[in-house]
Amino acid sequence: MRGLDELDVKGRRVLVRADLNVPLDGDVITDDGRIRASLPTIRELAGKGAKVIVCAHLGRPKGQVKPEFSLAPVAQRLSELLGEPVAFAADVVGDSARATVAALEEGQVALLENLRYEPGEESKDDAARAEFAARLAMLADLYVGDGFGAVHRRHASVYDVPKQLPHAVGGLIAAEVDVLRKLTEDPARPYAVVLGGAKVSDKLKVIANLLTKVDRLLIGGGMAYTFLKAQGYEVGKSLLQEEQLDTVRGFLNEAASRGVDLVLPVDILAAVEFAEDAEYEVVDATAIPADREGLDIGPRTRELFAQKLADAQTVFWNGPMGVFEFEAFSGGTRAVAEALVRSDAFTVVGGGDSAAAVRKLGLPEDGFSHISTGGGASLEYLEGKELPGLIALED
Secondary structure, rough: OOOOHHOOOOOOOOEEEEOOOOOOEEOOEOHHHHHHHHHHHHHHHOOOOEEEEOOOOOOOOOOOOOOOHHOOOHHHHHHHOOOOEEEOOOOOOOOOOHHHHHHHOOOOEOOOOHHHHHHHHHHOOOHHHHHHHHHHHOOOOOOOOOOOOOOOOOHHHHHHHOOOOOOOEOHHHHHHHHHHHHHOOOOOOOEEEEEEEHHHHHHHHHHHOOOOOOOEEEEEEOOOHHHHHHOOOOOOOOOOOOHHHHHHHHHHHHHHHOOOEEOOOEEEEEEOOOOOOOOOEEEEOEOOOOOOEEEEHHHHHHHHHHHHOOOOOOOEEEEHHHHHHHHHHOOOHHHHHHHHHOEEEEEEOOOOOHHHHHOOOOOOOHOEEEEOOHHHHHHHHHHHOOOOOHHHOOO
């Protein structure tokens, strides 16, 4: 892959595919982490005299113009963070986009409206996708792929546009790929992975692949209850994927046969209902009452997980340990995050809810070796999949 230093960008229109898919409360951005992660590449290009055209998606408008998915609040926040005005185009490849790009001077930045307002962006039809990509490519002279959170998608702006323009990889994607190679090619050991989140089914392939690579696999979050049930324990009203029980039993057997230390919760915060102020008690993970549901790992599990991470040399963490959005059930996620901050290991937070939790809990981002911007992309890379957006950026 070519880096930015191999492109002559002065005076040229550079289309940057960024990942600015931030959470919104109305038109208020509640976590600007992805915008901040995109700044270095945008600043570098603008500093070299490029006319920078940023494109990105937000949410799932499914090819329709829906005001609640407008990137206008993102343009405002991007302008604040850059300390420079960011021109905002009211469409993606229409009259506003063309006029906005035509008005750019060297070193200036523009943001196009939500790519997913255009049906061609996500189309399964290769011709429809290529046709939209051609219209997008006409706005620019060069392309820089820097939206790591989207590289696992075969979308027009990710996969088709770089086929039509001279291209390079941005600093964010370059950094993400470097980190993922460290996790997959020759990780320092002991190598521990912590997986959480709601569903086992979201992580079946990554668990299968990691069982061939890791020394320890710690399982928390909603997915832990399917593992506990697979061992024959009562899980009450906790989140459970019964259709995955046989698969999970296979994982347990595979871990045992490979000598992988697969660590499950030993105690649980069992609540009477799924609510922020729900009454709860700490119970053994093997004896969850039938009328309660687990919403977080308990204090003994937090200690156990911290012990299992204490001497690790490489740690990958993806997925919260409980319902971290509720203060009463955020302690498990905080405990794992703080164990990583204390660690001397190479620590990677695998994007998505884990990265959001780090910021929501007020933990120092520089306490981790790397916080990924792409949870789904990171997991698919760790599954061993080829990612369309990376393939497209190869020379």
